[in-house]
Amino acid sequence: MKKFITISLFVLLAWMSVFAATPDFTNETVSYKVMYKWGLINKQAGRATINIRHEGDKYLMALVARSEPWADKFFCVRDTLIGSMNARTFTPIIYEKMSHEGAEDKHDVVRFERHGNTVTGYCTRRVIKKGQLKIDDSRVLKAEGVTVDMLSSFYYMRSLPFDKWHQGQQSTINIFSGKRKELLTFKYHGIEDVKIDGKVYRCYHITFIFTGDGGRKSSDDMDAWLTADSRRLPVQLEGKLPVGKVRCQIMDN
Secondary structure, three states: OHHHHHHHHHOOOOOHHHOOOOOOOOOEEEEEEEEEEEOOEEEEEEEEEEEEEEEOOEEEEEEEEEEOHHHHOOOOEEEEEEEEEEOOOOOEEEEEEEEEEOOEEEEEEEEEEEEOOEEEEEEEEEEEEOOEEEEEEEEEEEEEOOEEEOOOHHHHHHHOOHHHOOOOOEEEEEEEOOOOEEEEEEEEEEEEEEEEOOEEEEEEEEEEEEEOOOOOEOOOOEEEEEEOOOOOOEEEEEEEOOOOEEEEEEOOO
16 A cells, blocks of 8 residues: 555656647646555555645645555555645755555655756755654755655646657756655656546656666656546556555545
8 A cells, every 4th residue: 555655656756848739738637546455356446636726826725645444454545645846847846745655654745946057946845653752853955956755746747848859869857855855757658548447648657767766766656547638637547566556546636
């Protein structure tokens, strides 16, 4: 179930000057079912909803994810992510994650500042496990160039001009969490058909590769399928678990 959270987050970057075209994200809500697959087992283990609205000079975003009652008995998940980004430049302003995963509660906050090409993230993190405060930390992260958080990455991904990319093409940016800076690489695999609940979607297939500054993998790869149209709507997301895999699929929107 932990990978479900990772995926829902990645379902959740923005620097609009590098984009060829921008989908209209104003007042959009998208819901997903989270399926656990292992051999012949293919059972819904959770659900997630992400929404965005335009308010003044900002976009306000929110993601809510939870496990299903049967899965709660094994690993209970309740996640809420909120954030904002500049409506003109699509650069993140603040990112906040409040999560309950098993016996652990986390609260991460990242506040972004930009000076020229340098991005600074002022981060705080609190972790409570079994009622005891285990981590109460603050740190400063720095990066050069395009830098985002896990929530705004949902919209950055959808704005990349995949219609002009060739198979195997990659793009790498910085991403801040509440505790570290990573590199996020998008790798394009071409166009594929994806069938969900009897409906076929023509999609761009993308792999997400997470690495540290030294190039060492910091998380397992994840895959996404986005509609090959102007909306670039993610209809399926997939990642590995120690046993089996988790797959997020779009619900009727």
